[in-house]
Amino acid sequence: MSTRDPYEQSYYPPVPTRLVRWMRTNWLWQFVRFLILNAKMLRMVRKH
């Protein structure tokens, strides 16, 4: 991302830091998220 072009579309949105991007593909953390996401989806299924 570059802020060289002010007032363009890409100037405003929040962009993830390197740490956030790393966490998104960190296997250990993602395994934890995998378990949590499955639990959330099952909770949704049970609401039917």
Add this chain to the structure above:
Amino acid sequence: MAKLVILGAGIAGHTAALHAHRKLRGRHELVVVTPNRKWNWIPSNIWVGVGFMGVDDVTFDLAPVYRKLGIPLYQARATTLYPEGSDDQPLPHVEISYTDPERAGQTEKLTYDYLINATGPKLNFAATPGLGPAGHSHSVCTFDHAAETFSRLEACIQRMERGERQTLVVGTGHGTCTCQGAAFEYLFNVEYLLQRRGVRDRADLVWISNEMELGDFGMGGMHIKRGGYITHSRIFAESLYTERGVRWITKAGVKEVQDGHFHYETLDGQSHEQAFDFAMLLPPFSGTGLSAINRRGENITATVFAPNGFMKVDADYSGKPYEQWDPGDWPETYQNPDYPNLFAVGIAFAPPHAISKPAQSAKGTPIFPTPPRTGMPSGVMARQVALNIADLMTGKAEQPTRKSSMARMGAACIASAGAGMLRGSAVSMTVYPIIPDFKTYPDTGRSLRYTSGEIGLAGHWIKYLLHFGFLYKAKANPLWQVIPE
């Protein structure tokens, strides 16, 4: 012995058939009519469109599964409903036209006591001149479209490998499209593939859509709690598009696609042009064109079906303005109000209105998403309707008892953003309820507890597992019932 006829063996029809068979086996008759030889797990067509999977990975032959279950399967297209019967056949029946090569074009009348219409959408490419594989853009809506689209994408990538710059456009090809989520998935899978092939810097990626803002997805977007704020999905979507270097055009209705460029109109009434080397643009959906005739031979299609061709059910079709929309407008039993033995599920039922607020351009062109009906709600309503009909057929109930309104249903949706087991990602969303309910949740229309979203590799793992889980279930393999819709 009563008879249930199911039209369509897609996600909704096939789910209904499996559950009806489980309840009616040996006691009542069940038949399924569908024009295709193959079953297709449509969500994975995205991966066919980027070469991560092949056609055989996302399809299987329906006939052996139906043979195993003992359900008669007609490879045919339903054309006309006779809900009151006709002079030569007094029982309610449906006319079908065979599509299997041996009897192609022959017609037959199938009588029914109950009928489920699960015929899904017609991909209405004709709504925009030049749209679609027969015109100048591509599609991933069917497995064969997706395979063809990948070969065109591959050619585009090879040009980039030779040093050429290419403009790739992904999005919606008409002002009233739905299914933005599918186009979103394709966009980010293409972007991921371009990175993997080392040509990302030679590609200009453009998103075009009829959404008011990014992250709308045809349901007005959603608000989630994150970082101490209640934040709209627009912010997260804009963040992702910026991070992955995609330019976006919203509030846009594509008017005509020509070789290498298309014209579109925006809500302010302005006309614009966009050039492309490769464009995957979704078509709008309409009903599949079933007609209906009453006992006197009069055409009652407009009574049974809404103007968009989808079948009317127990919804409020009074055409209320947005300000008066209510969760109670949405159907609960999916039963036709005039013919109580007719039901419609999945994309085939006519929604009462959109979910996103409607909008028209300064020139009067409607530019807003029509309501999505994704796989999970389609499967859930198909199951509930099948179980209700089974109860009616076996005398356990006199009225449908199970209700499955999208206003009281949640949805879990995983939108792939790159197919890779180690570096891929997906956006994982849960939404409750699908239809906003401002009486119960006055601030955002939805439960902040149950509505969530995040991006990461875990989402890809789940989407990949779901692919195999749903194919396993659709093949009616042992214990298929324990896999939820």
